[in-house]
Amino acid sequence: MNWNNGSYNKYLLQYHLIFVCKYRKKLLRHNQISNDIKQYSYDICNKHKVNIKYMETDKEHIHYMIETKPSINLSAVVRFVVNVEIKRN
Numbered sequence: 001m002n003w004n005n006g007s008y009n010k011y012l013l014q015y016h017l018i019f020v021c022k023y024r025k026k027l028l029r030h031n032q033i034s035n036d037i038k039q040y041s042y043d044i045c046n047k048h049k050v051n052i053k054y055m056e057t058d059k060e061h062i063h064y065m066i067e068t069k070p071s072i073n074l075s076a077v078v079r080f081v082v083n084v085e086i087k088r089n
Contacts, residue, residue, distance in 0.1 A: 004069070006069075006070070009070075011069070011070050012067070013068050013069070013070060014053065014065060014066070014067050015064075015065070015066050015067075015068070015074060015077075016063070016065050017065075017066065017078065017081075018061055018062070018063055018064075019061060019062045019081075019082065020060060020061045021060045021061065024060045025060060026059040026060050027059075027060065028057045028058065028059055028060065028061075029059045034057040037062065038057065041055060041064070041081060042055075044080060044081060045066065045081070048072070048077070048080060049068075049069070049072070050066055050067070050068050050072065050077055051066065051067040051068070052064060052065070052066055052067075053066065053067055064081075
């Protein structure tokens with residue numbers, strides 16, 4: 001567990017997010033689709049300075065463990081990850 005240092009603070013913000021496919025469809029059972037979503041997620045999160053600690057996919061959902069700064073709003077993180085994944089697929 002690594003604590004991050006700000007100018008006057010120390011923080012460690014980790015969130016466990018789960019995104020479920022609509023109607024629990026088994027869309028992620030194919031390795032190519034799963035790998036593409038993982039790569040897109042890493043690219044987008046790096047662009048917005050969000051660190052993905054780990055990410056796993058199951059047949060109908062994705063688990064993310066992300067780490068952010070206190071200045072980044074969690075709802076904004078969810079919004080840009082979901083928007084990009086919906087547009088890609």
